[in-house]
Amino acid sequence: MYHYVVTSEKSAAELKDALYEVVPTIQFGILGELDLMAIMQKKGVDYNQASYAFEVCNPKRAKALIDQNPLAHMFLPCKVMIYEVDGTTHIGMPRPSTQAKMLEDDMLIELAKEVEDILIGAIDQIK
Numbered sequence: 001m002y003h004y005v006v007t008s009e010k011s012a013a014e015l016k017d018a019l020y021e022v023v024p025t026i027q028f029g030i031l032g033e034l035d036l037m038a039i040m041q042k043k044g045v046d047y048n049q050a051s052y053a054f055e056v057c058n059p060k061r062a063k064a065l066i067d068q069n070p071l072a073h074m075f076l077p078c079k080v081m082i083y084e085v086d087g088t089t090h091i092g093m094p095r096p097s098t099q100a101k102m103l104e105d106d107m108l109i110e111l112a113k114e115v116e117d118i119l120i121g122a123i124d125q126i127k
Contacts, residue, residue, distance in 0.1 A: 004120055005081075005092030008127045012050035012089050015082045018126035019091075023056055026122050031055040031077050051083040061115050065100075069108045075099035078119060091123050 008015055023030050036051035057077035065072035080093045096119075100112035
């Protein structure tokens with residue numbers, strides 16, 4: 001499956017705060033955050049559900065992926081999404097291993113799976 005997504009009883013704002021707390025504990029950093037609802041509204045789009053995109057990275061793991069296959073740049077940094085649909089909050093990510101499979105490089109897939117497992121653990125911890 002392309003993605004890993006779970007639902008949460010927490011609000012998007014609570015999950016956002018929890019993500020900022022958990023990411024350093026797994027030796028990752030948040031490189032960027034996009035508030036998609038605010039961006040759409042600023043552009044005149046009628047969108048009223050919380051939606052946040054986060055770019056997260058562990059530089060040493062990212063370098064290992066890139067050293068294995070420079071095309072790993074295409075799916076780095078990793079993305080974590082927090083969003084609401086019909087009053088239900090979701091948190092998830094595209095699976096790095098699935099993206100790596102498109103490059104048909106077994107070692108890259110293995111390295112991406114390690115990153116994926118760490119991020120899934122963090123998501124499950126805060127959901």
